[in-house]
Amino acid sequence: MADHSDPNAPWKTLSGIGTSAITAALFLFFVQYLPTVASGEPVRWVIPWIPSLDINLSFWIDGLSLMFALLITGIGAMVMLYAAKYLAGHKQYDRFALYLFSFMLSMLGLVLADNLIALFVFWELTTFTSYLLIGFSHTDPKSRRNALQALLLTAAGGLALLAGFILIGVTQGTFELSELNAAGSIAGQPFYMGILILVLLGAFTKSAQVPFHFWLPNAMAAPTPVSAYLHSATMVKGGVYLLARMHPSLSGSDAWVWALSVFGAVTAVFxxxxxxxxxxxxxxxxxxxxxxxxxxxxxxxxxxxxxxxxxxxxxxxxxxxxxxxxxxxxxxxxxxxxxxxxxxxxxxxxxxxxxxxxxxxxxxxxxxxxxxxxxxxxxxxxxxxxxxxxxxxxxxxxxxxxxxxxxxxxxxxxxxxxxxxxxxxxxxxxxxxxxxxxxxxxxxxxxxxxxxxxxxxxxxxxxxxxxxxxxxxxxxxxxxxxxxxxxxxxxxxxxxxxxxxxVHLDLRERLARIEARAPDLDAGWDVFLDRFMAFTKLQTGLIQTGVLRQYMFATFGVFAVTVLVTLLARDVGGISLALGGLSFMEWGVALLIVAGIVLVVLTSSRIVALVGLGVVGIGVALIFIMYSAPDVAITQLLVELLVVVLLALAFLKMPQLDPSGTQSHSFANAVLAGAVGVLTTVVVLLVVDQPFDRRLSDFFEAASWTEAFGRNIVNVILVDFRTLDTFGEIAVVGVAALGAFALLKGFARARNAKGEDK
Amino acid sequence: MEALTAIVIGVLTAASVYLMLARNFMRFLFGLVLLSNAANLTIFASGRMTKGAPALVPYGEDAPIGVVGNALPQALVLTAIVIGFGLLAFTLALAFEAYRRMNSVDTDEMRFAEPKEDTSK
Amino acid sequence: MNSVIFTAAARLLVALLFVFSLFMLLRGHHLPGGGFIGGLIGAVAFIVYSLACGPAEARKALRITPEVIAMLGLGIALLAGLFAFFMGDPLFTGQWYWVGGDSYETAAFSLNSVLVFDIGVYLVVLGGILSLTYAFEEET
Incomplete structure (x- = not known):
């Protein structure tokens, strides 16, 4: 017997009797709604969740959901009590009880949910708890494989279902099932076929209709109480529940009648x-x-x-x-x-x-x-x-x-x-x-x-x-x-x-012979999964080459293409290049920066590159000085100094810029770089062409002294108006410093400890 | 001046992209430095550029007199410069440690996290 | 760098730069300066010193390890922000107290959380950059 249980082991009070008792109490809770619902009045609770998207945690008790709720809690209480004895002494019994109880709650949510998105969330929760329960004997590879099969199939159906729900929400303007059902059938409306196919995919995978049936017999790898509860009485009926729930809005078309009749009948007879x-x-x-x-x-x-x-x-x-x-x-x-x-x-x-x-x-x-x-x-x-x-x-x-x-x-x-x-x-x-x-x-x-x-x-x-x-x-x-x-x-x-x-013994032999010749979907699943894995591996190999510059090329390429397409699609019109009236000083600074850039790009000497970077930094700082940003200019100059110091320190122990074989000036790189540069210029020109909204700056200028008692508006913004941002930023500086410190010192220490350092 | 700055930004971006596409990790770092500069200038220019009027409230006044430089992008750029430095230092440390371990600054050779697949299989 | 002139000048320069960094920090609320700039200048001061006399000497002169300074600064900045919360204002709201008066004009001087926050920024920048630079100096 695979369940490793000991019939003489003592009861687990909390996880065994406790969960069963809570479930029984829930059963009684639902029993009290019987008269109300039988008289034809549904009960509804709503808890707003994401009101802006019309997603609510709304629950709805009517005849259908109440019948399911009673079955779930009633059978659940008995199954939990049963499992307490069935798995008594199993060393992971507590885990089992937790899974089973979580499943019970998820399933209750599924049948009581009135909002499609909430229903979907509970739907997936039942899928996950079912996965955990099928794979409960996790040391058995077959059990794990069957659990994964059930998870992949039903979760794939769940995704189709989500797509269908979103289509419903978008086309019908509501996610509330009660409103949808009250509005009657949507057959014949746009997207009806799409919605129907997606919802049926979800329901048929969950309720194991042919040809998605093969996961259910495999799910019997779970302990027997689970089979009784999930894979017979409740969870697999989730798909049927959904079909019944959405019957008023989705039925009424030939497609509905044919799909359900044919798939249902074939499944039943097979x-x-x-x-x-x-x-x-x-x-x-x-x-x-x-x-x-x-x-x-x-x-x-x-x-x-x-x-x-x-x-x-x-x-x-x-x-x-x-x-x-x-x-x-x-x-x-x-x-x-x-x-x-x-x-x-x-x-x-x-x-x-x-x-x-x-x-x-x-x-x-x-x-x-x-x-x-x-x-x-x-x-x-x-x-x-x-x-x-x-x-x-x-x-x-x-x-x-x-x-x-x-x-x-x-x-x-x-x-x-x-x-x-x-x-x-x-x-x-x-x-x-x-x-x-x-x-x-x-x-x-x-x-x-x-x-x-x-x-x-x-x-x-x-x-x-x-x-x-x-x-x-x-x-x-x-x-x-x-x-x-x-x-x-x-x-x-x-x-x-x-x-x-x-004649069943005789018939069984004949059926076994037929089955041996028929295509085996279960084995086909393994083949499919293997092929799929091989495909993903191939695809990963193609996209993820492991070479940094190819990633960079892809990143900048996508950037260039999306910006270009947006510019063309938006029809931004012409751009104006107002270069008149600039002083000698301004042209000089721009030329200085460009000269620095040319140095950095073309040189193969580290020292020259450092000088080039310094020139660029000072040029940028000069722009800040000329255009009323003294604080920024000072910061820029100081940081530029530190960058040069740091790079110089690191370069002491690093090789020359172009050791043989690492040159990679390619024409394609230059073209892409040029394109990104031109596009950036165009975007900046377009931005500065827009009318300027000074409201924020006006507020800061007016409030800087009167409310924050500071005359340097930049500093007041940093330490008073936007303090939380600044705090985040200094935290980043601190973390970056600690990270670099750990990289340099930590690894060195580890090496020293191992005695590997030269 | 915004137009001229836009051109400078374009040249900075082009150069940084070109450098970041290089195989040599040190060139990549240079590209990173230039890209920070380009980004800072972009923020600065988008806030419009005003000549010779720092965003200060003169003593004895409640608000700046006349049009002064836009303080908000300045505050953003100021912190961005310092953070950019932190980022550069971290990347530099990474490059340095990678060089110590793999004895190479060629990013094509740095396949520690994504080793080459054995294609013979 | 074994230059006698540089070493001798460095000692003087460090003291000057360090005082200047505090000056920039304190005047920051009204004139160009502030915690970021002050911290950067302070860091430059100690980097000059370490280039002249070696990182070991510079660490000794600093007395506290730079990582601790950075984390201390972060803690001070956080406390300055939390202070507003304890006073019943939203987090990171500037708190002002006038000593010897009831407004900026009449008070002799003010106590405020904004300056405390800026000191935190100063310490984070100083400590962060020094810890980086020292690590590079010592490991390369």
């Missing part, structure tokens, strides 16, 4: 066959989850009352029985040490409670009356018969449900009845914290089936109303709807399912 093919019961359940997600997507394609009711009912019943079955498999795994369908059998005697819970969940899954699963199936057929692509949807639903019946037998019946196989451990009943979840969930599936009105009134009908965007007429969720076509289809399902169960 996954049910794959479920039958597995021998690891956890993998079987993973594929049945895929089947459920496909079915839900398929029904959300419709817009009629029965189709939406089918989706909501199936969503509820699936969360109940699938979480229960996963937890049950964990108990069996704990007790027997295996999850192999071929080995397990006859456990009923040693594990009676588990067997009863499994039976309840299995009957719900198979859709046997009087369980809620039966009603879900009836409504589903009624919904499928109403759908636009009825001739396609009904047979697909029939195949999927029949296979589901057979799989329910494999998962919930076979391990407990018949002969007991060779088991690694002698089976024993699980501890109560691990049985509580399966039992409660199984009982709920039965209770809701016996009292369908209760589930319909409090949960299903408010959710349907939320998805339809109009109050629901209700009355569809009934145990006995009379002799009608759905009932007939149900009976065919049972017959077909029973036959499939009887």
């Amino acid at each position: 996954a049910s066959f794959m479920a039958l093919r597995q021998t690891d019961l956890k993998q079987t359940l993973a594929y049945t989850t895929l089947m459920a997600l496909g079915t839900l997507t398929m029904f959300l394609a419709g817009s009629t009352g029965y189709a939406i009711t089918a989706a909501m009912t199936f969503l509820l019943v699936h969360s109940l029985y699938k979480a229960g079955l996963f937890l049950m498999i964990g108990v069996v795994d704990h007790a027997t040490g295996t999850r192999d369908a071929n080995l397990l059998g006859g456990l009923r005697a040693s594990m009676p409670v588990t067997a009863a819970a499994a039976a309840a969940a299995g009957l719900a899954m198979a859709g046997i009356p009087p369980f809620l699963g039966f009603i879900a199936k009836e409504v589903a057929y009624a919904g499928a018969l109403e759908m636009r692509l009825m001739l396609f949807v009904v047979p697909m639903a029939l195949i999927a449900f029949a296979l589901m019946f057979a799989v329910a037998g494999i998962v919930a019946y076979k391990p407990f009845y018949g002969p007991q196989g060779e088991l690694p451990h002698e089976p024993h009943e699980g501890p109560w914290p691990m049985l509580l979840g399966p039992v409660v969930l199984g009982v709920l599936g039965l209770l809701f089936g016996l009292l369908p009105g209760v589930a319909a009134y409090w949960l299903i009908e408010p959710a349907v109303a939320a998805v339809m965007g109009a109050p629901d007429v209700g009355g569809r969720v009934k145990l006995w709807a009379g002799f009608n076509l759905p009932l007939l289809l149900s009976l065919i399902t049972f017959a077909l399912g029973f036959i499939l169960y009887r």
Whole structure:
């Protein structure tokens, strides 16, 4: 067993019972909203976040989000309690509890968020916590690889989703879901197709629709409570939730109907066959989850009352029985040490409670009356018969449900009845914290089936109303709807399912042979990732040459091109070069500077270059002196002096400017340099041509003495008006000095310590 | 004078770009010094240039008399000069330490952080 | 640089330059000068001294290591800014106190946080540049 747990280890009070208790309290908190929401009144809170961008932390409880919130907190509380026992004694249990609790909160945020941007943030948070949980057994490379695969796929979908949300915000003028849904369908508006494709990409990756399905079975590398909670009951339903949430605004087009029907149906049927093919019961359940997600997507394609009711009912019943079955498999795994369908059998005697819970969940899954699963199936057929692509949807639903019946037998019946196989451990009943979840969930599936009105009134009908965007007429969720076509289809399902169960061993072998010949998307993923890495390496090699002057060339080249394009695009007109009326002195200073520059550029002697730099510095200082900036001029002169001293000191120990082979005067460099120079001149000329705004300077001149008691305005600005800036600047000077000091002294000391210094 | 300064700035920038594209690290440093000068002059010229009237409030007055030099760009340039010096010193120390370690001032040879890929594979 | 004349002149020059740097610092609020310029002049003074007599001698004359001076200056500047905060004004607001009067005209002299801040600037510039230069002198 990979989970390294010790069933006899003591409880962790805080991380185990504490998180579970908080989650249970949250469940009760949401229960109190049931009457309000059932009466058709959504609850809304708004916390402004970035109001200028219309991004708010707004939350919204209506029928749909409340059903999800109750499932998340209710199942969450039981799963956390279960995990406390399942992973008891695991040395990283606390970490696990933290991840699981964070996930629960993120998922709650996701289903309660009213603002698209907030929803996206929570969406990505669930992706990250899911990544951490799948990779929880981080010493196992397979577990890490599967976690990364799930992260990359769902996060890529998340980015598409963000793009879609931003398009919605830009075209519709709001990010609030409540406003969007109230405005009705946006089908046919500009960018609708783009929005639809982007949102569907996000939803389909999250809810693992074919062809993005392969991450979900791999995610079963996570501990079983995680599989039950994230990868069955809650997180993977995030995509379905989004489709339901945005149903009022995004549905109503052919593209919506076709995309959801086809992807959903293909996923459902493909996954049910794959479920039958597995021998690891956890993998079987993973594929049945895929089947459920496909079915839900398929029904959300419709817009009629029965189709939406089918989706909501199936969503509820699936969360109940699938979480229960996963937890049950964990108990069996704990007790027997295996999850192999071929080995397990006859456990009923040693594990009676588990067997009863499994039976309840299995009957719900198979859709046997009087369980809620039966009603879900009836409504589903009624919904499928109403759908636009009825001739396609009904047979697909029939195949999927029949296979589901057979799989329910494999998962919930076979391990407990018949002969007991060779088991690694002698089976024993699980501890109560691990049985509580399966039992409660199984009982709920039965209770809701016996009292369908209760589930319909409090949960299903408010959710349907939320998805339809109009109050629901209700009355569809009934145990006995009379002799009608759905009932007939149900009976065919049972017959077909029973036959499939009887031949499932044979069928499994055939499926295994087909699978061996079919293209393997999972392996394709690895190939894709390898190719992608090779491409990035190639691209990095091309762009990042590691040669400084090529970087500099690219930087200055981009600068020149962008400035040139801007100048041309803005049509700045002519520039004026007013050079008249300048004195001999001014021309002299300019020529002095240019002479200094020529010296620095052309010489190959360090001393001459230093002299050239000095000349330039003094020339610039002269400009400052002539044009009323004595403080700046003094500073410039002093710094110029220090620059020369410092360079001279460093050059004492450095080589001549041009040791053989390092000359690099190239024509291309000269052209680029000339272009940057000319462009800079043009930009400066354009700037000084603009009308001048003296407001700030006028204020400083007027306030310098009267308010700050200083007559040197430059100094007053430095030490009084803009003190914080100056403080930042002297901090930079201090840090630069310390950095240079550390570079020179620190490394020298390290060298001395090693005895390497010559 | 702004026009003439603009030309001086252009020549300074061109020279500094040309020097910063050189393989020799010391030339790169010279380019950095010239670029600081060009940047300072740009800020100074954008604030307009006034001849012979420092931004001082005469004794006995509450505000400067007549048009005086724009004090704001002067304050900015003053700190920029000192920071530019700090930057230069830091870069110089970096160059010096690099030279001590790699015994070269040729930036093409300085491949410590991004070593050449083995292309034979 | 083993020049007797330079060494002898340097001692005198350093003292003059150093006094001049303090002068530039103090007059900065009303006339060209201030912490940046004063600090630069002070740094030049000690650099001249170190060129004449060697960095070891110059360090001795300075008594405190230049890195400490720089950090001390940064601390003083920060305190001058925080002082306004403790007095209930926004950070780095200049604080003025008149001694012997109630305004600039009547007071004999003033105590203000602005000058304290400028002293901080002076010390940072002085210490920062000296630590750089000494490091270069000693390591090259």
